[in-house]
Amino acid sequence: MKRKSNAKSNACTECNVNNLTIFNKLTIDEINYINFEKTCYQYKKNTILYNEGNRISGCYCVHDGIIKLYKTGIEGREHIIRFAKAGDLIGYRSLFSGELACHSAKVLEDATVCFIPGEVMFNLVEQNSKFALEILRLACHELDVANSFIRDMAQKTVKERLAEILLILKDDFGIDENNYIKINLTREDLANIIGTATESVIRLLGEFKDQNIIDIEGRKIKLLDINSLQKISEKSA
Amino acid sequence: MKRKSNAKSNACTECNVNNLTIFNKLTIDEINYINFEKTCYQYKKNTILYNEGNRISGCYCVHDGIIKLYKTGIEGREHIIRFAKAGDLIGYRSLFSGELACHSAKVLEDATVCFIPGEVMFNLVEQNSKFALEILRLACHELDVANSFIRDMAQKTVKERLAEILLILKDDFGIDENNYIKINLTREDLANIIGTATESVIRLLGEFKDQNIIDIEGRKIKLLDINSLQKISEKSA
DNA sequence: CGTATCCTTGAACCATGTCAAGCAATGTGG
DNA sequence: CCACATTGCTTGACATGGTTCAAGGATACG
Numbered sequence: 001m002k003r004k005s006n007a008k009s010n011a012c013t014e015c016n017v018n019n020l021t022i023f024n025k026l027t028i029d030e031i032n033y034i035n036f037e038k039t040c041y042q043y044k045k046n047t048i049l050y051n052e053g054n055r056i057s058g059c060y061c062v063h064d065g066i067i068k069l070y071k072t073g074i075e076g077r078e079h080i081i082r083f084a085k086a087g088d089l090i091g092y093r094s095l096f097s098g099e100l101a102c103h104s105a106k107v108l109e110d111a112t113v114c115f116i117p118g119e120v121m122f123n124l125v126e127q128n129s130k131f132a133l134e135i136l137r138l139a140c141h142e143l144d145v146a147n148s149f150i151r152d153m154a155q156k157t158v159k160e161r162l163a164e165i166l167l168i169l170k171d172d173f174g175i176d177e178n179n180y181i182k183i184n185l186t187r188e189d190l191a192n193i194i195g196t197a198t199e200s201v202i203r204l205l206g207e208f209k210d211q212n213i214i215d216i217e218g219r220k221i222k223l224l225d226i227n228s229l230q231k232i233s234e235k236s237a
Numbered sequence: 238m239k240r241k242s243n244a245k246s247n248a249c250t251e252c253n254v255n256n257l258t259i260f261n262k263l264t265i266d267e268i269n270y271i272n273f274e275k276t277c278y279q280y281k282k283n284t285i286l287y288n289e290g291n292r293i294s295g296c297y298c299v300h301d302g303i304i305k306l307y308k309t310g311i312e313g314r315e316h317i318i319r320f321a322k323a324g325d326l327i328g329y330r331s332l333f334s335g336e337l338a339c340h341s342a343k344v345l346e347d348a349t350v351c352f353i354p355g356e357v358m359f360n361l362v363e364q365n366s367k368f369a370l371e372i373l374r375l376a377c378h379e380l381d382v383a384n385s386f387i388r389d390m391a392q393k394t395v396k397e398r399l400a401e402i403l404l405i406l407k408d409d410f411g412i413d414e415n416n417y418i419k420i421n422l423t424r425e426d427l428a429n430i431i432g433t434a435t436e437s438v439i440r441l442l443g444e445f446k447d448q449n450i451i452d453i454e455g456r457k458i459k460l461l462d463i464n465s466l467q468k469i470s471e472k473s474a
Numbered sequence: 475c476g477t478a479t480c481c482t483t484g485a486a487c488c489a490t491g492t493c494a495a496g497c498a499a500t501g502t503g504g
Numbered sequence: 505c506c507a508c509a510t511t512g513c514t515t516g517a518c519a520t521g522g523t524t525c526a527a528g529g530a531t532a533c534g
């Protein structure tokens with residue numbers, strides 16, 4: 001399940017996701033420092049990187065694949081917080097808050113992930129204030145997003161939230177040449193993002209399909225009418 | 238509504254909320270720097286400090302009083318994010334994410350608030366990495382809290398959330414000698430925190446009262462049976 | 475090829491929202 | 505200080521969105 005990949009193809013200086021990440025404010029020397037200290041792993045689908053409540057000793061930079069971050073709630077029910085993809089950093093939250101992991105991380109699609117020890121992160125924050133500000137910017141932005149989502153959970157219906165999440169997934173993962181969203185989730189996963197029952201997701205996706213707003217092929221969702229989705233998600237339809 | 242208070246009683250070096258705040262990692266020189274650059278204001282109830290969408294040019298440190306932070310949602314409905322009290326910092330999120338204010342701030346109880354220009358905050362982050370880490374810690378912690386609340390919104394019933402929020406308010410604001418929570422909110426405010434209708438809050442508070450879990454005197458809520466509240470909020474009752 | 479997981483549909487139930495109406499408390503201006 | 509206006513509180517009746525349960529079919533996987 002967990003396998004160190006050969007270092008060659010993973011030099012941070014040549015990493016094509018580098019400019020997507022918060023590391024773009026680092027000097028070459030600092031990048032090399034990370035490169036020297038990090039460890040790369042390849043994980044198969046369903047591997048657990050860490051569990052809620054674990055102590056996190058560093059953070060993970062996703063090179064490719066998709067990682068699902070989720071919290072376990074009442075009666076063991078899973079609640080999905082977000083998905084991390086190429087260029088995303090995970091675990092930094094617990095690292096910098098000094099708290100135990102507040103979520104579990106599980107591989108959704110086979111992934112290559114670099115582990116950066118916490119000490120390295122702290123050293124970089126101390127010696128490069130631009131980097132510190134960059135992480136701060138990231139955390140503050142995620143906080144905005146989280147609070148907006150709380151409001152949406154509070155005020156929107158399940159249908160509105162489903163339309164919203166389809167649009168968010170589109171923005172985060174993009175669509176292919178046939179307008180299919182480039183992430184395949186089970187109905188249950190979708191339900192666990194927006195906080196509803198699997199059956200409700202199924203019925204509502206069916207409804208969207210009947211209205212020619214989306215098309216469905218197994219787990220692949222094709223967006224036909226983004227405008228309508230937008231209207232639905234904003235209650236203006 | 239907005240009035241500069243005399244500076245004497247507000248010297249940061251003598252501020253009794255100082256050790257509650259993230260500023261406790263600063264040197265005396267740095268505290269004096271803030272003291273020199275800040276401006277203190279006294280605000281009456283219902284004053285708006287800033288509105289969602291405003292550009293924020295600094296952040297506010299609450300000296301006393303209570304500030305309500307809320308987002309405006311669909312059809313103008315208010316959703317309360319949190320309350321800031323003595324020692325809390327507000328506006329830092331938008332400042333550091335470089336985005337427009339993602340919420341409005343309104344005075345709930347007459348407040349004294351110090352405005353610290355953004356430039357000062359940025360300078361301090363740059364020159365004192367312990368301070369940077371402290372803000373980062375704060376932001377990451379708030380992110381944890383926000384994500385937990387999203388899960389709760391997704392998985393808990395209105396009754397469970399109401400029990401939960403009463404306990405949170407107790408922890409945040411404390412209780413007086415008669416076990417009354419030291420913050421007075423309208424039923425509508427309570428509804429706007431947990432995302433429900435005012436009528437539901439009224440009915441559920443009545444239910445809690447009938448079960449001798451709480452007592453109610455106008456807007457003041459007295460906690461009689463914290464254990465039961467805990468059980469309810471965790472679905473174990 | 476059999477087992478596990480996922481998907482789908484129908485039916486029944488219920489928690490919660492909405493609407494309406496009246497009352498209480500609070501605030502404001504003359 | 506009173507009268508009026510506004511805001512907040514309460515209750516009942518009703519509508520409905522959404523959950524839950526059950527059962528069967530489809531699909532993926534070892």
